[in-house]
Amino acid sequence: MNTPVSIKSISCHLPEKQVTNADLVKEFPFLTEATILKKTGILKRHVRNAEINEIGSDLGYHAAEKLFATNSGLREKIDFILFCTQGLDHKGPATACVLQERLKLGKKCGAIDIPMGCTGFVNGLGVAKGLLATRQASNILLVTAEIASSVIHPKDHELRMLFGDAGAATWIASDDESAMIGEFIHGSDGSGAPNLFVHSGATRQPVSQEWLDLHKEADGMLQGKLSMNGMEIFLFALRTVPGMIDELLKKSGMTMDDIQHFVFHQPNLFLLNTLRKKLAIPEDRFIISLENTGNTVSCTIPIALEEAKKNNTFKKGDRILLAAFGIGYSWSATIITIN
Numbered sequence: 001m002n003t004p005v006s007i008k009s010i011s012c013h014l015p016e017k018q019v020t021n022a023d024l025v026k027e028f029p030f031l032t033e034a035t036i037l038k039k040t041g042i043l044k045r046h047v048r049n050a051e052i053n054e055i056g057s058d059l060g061y062h063a064a065e066k067l068f069a070t071n072s073g074l075r076e077k078i079d080f081i082l083f084c085t086q087g088l089d090h091k092g093p094a095t096a097c098v099l100q101e102r103l104k105l106g107k108k109c110g111a112i113d114i115p116m117g118c119t120g121f122v123n124g125l126g127v128a129k130g131l132l133a134t135r136q137a138s139n140i141l142l143v144t145a146e147i148a149s150s151v152i153h154p155k156d157h158e159l160r161m162l163f164g165d166a167g168a169a170t171w172i173a174s175d176d177e178s179a180m181i182g183e184f185i186h187g188s189d190g191s192g193a194p195n196l197f198v199h200s201g202a203t204r205q206p207v208s209q210e211w212l213d214l215h216k217e218a219d220g221m222l223q224g225k226l227s228m229n230g231m232e233i234f235l236f237a238l239r240t241v242p243g244m245i246d247e248l249l250k251k252s253g254m255t256m257d258d259i260q261h262f263v264f265h266q267p268n269l270f271l272l273n274t275l276r277k278k279l280a281i282p283e284d285r286f287i288i289s290l291e292n293t294g295n296t297v298s299c300t301i302p303i304a305l306e307e308a309k310k311n312n313t314f315k316k317g318d319r320i321l322l323a324a325f326g327i328g329y330s331w332s333a334t335i336i337t338i339n
Helices: 020-027 033-040 056-069 097-103 118-135 157-162 190-197 209-214 214-223 231-250 270-276 297-310
Strands: 006-014 018-022 045-046 080-084 112-115 139-146 166-173 181-187 196-199 225-228 260-265 319-326 329-339
Touching: 006 056, 006 297, 018 020, 018 225, 020 157, 020 225, 033 157, 033 270, 056 097, 056 166, 097 112, 097 214, 112 118, 118 139, 118 181, 118 297, 118 319, 118 329, 139 297, 157 225, 166 297, 181 196, 181 225, 181 231, 190 196, 190 231, 196 297, 209 214, 231 319, 231 329, 260 270, 260 297, 297 319
Parallel strands: 080 112, 080 139, 260 319
Antiparallel strands: 006 166, 006 181, 018 045, 139 166, 181 329, 196 225, 319 329
């Protein structure tokens, strides 16, 4: 017998510091605000406060506290925490364990890190559903938090136009009363890893004195430096996403007409619109939510879902297809149904 699993609630947190298109134009005079908006669909992005060493788990912590503040008694119910980020606090211990203590969760609470990136939220839903379906947990806290700004060179205008920092906290439970989570499709192709890559800062490529000297004007880029082959990422998405969605619909016994809303990972407006047109999805069924946040990696989908809920976009019975894709290469998709 299948155990029903639902998304119960989502809360998000954005750092106070903002970088607007006007701010970028001041630093890069060859850009214009109109050009940035047309190219990316983004007006502003929130970034961590590096002066106080604000990191991903801080953003995730604040998102989780917002979730607990709006769901009385939830803190005591959580019996598993999943923390998804590409900016873990330490090489050891797991940041999920650190958050368990910081959030004052019970000591019978399981804890796992998921360092995935763009597909992290949907992957996290898949892990959560597995834990709930096998009765290893009853109420799961999935925290996604990203600080892409920490690995972007200050002179890299292309990446600074795109990425923002954020945290999101999602309550997932064993019931059929909210947004029921359906079937999943997952995939990966590590041959594409070099096309979206953080150089240095970890075990395979530790920070060296040569690296620090090379990036002296950028405070050494201590956490590594992100590089992106935008064209290859674009082509990867066009190759992969339509097939993933077709496979998911077949697995779920549905067609495109059975889906009321599509929420994709939000990399940039151009790629999203290209995918929408390729898949022949009407604009009113395709949710775009990056204008005021930018690409927040694993947080884009929960931010889009929370914003749509606030706007009363969803109604009972609606099916929402979630599709994530990116760094790895990796891809993941599922369908949730509003009950």
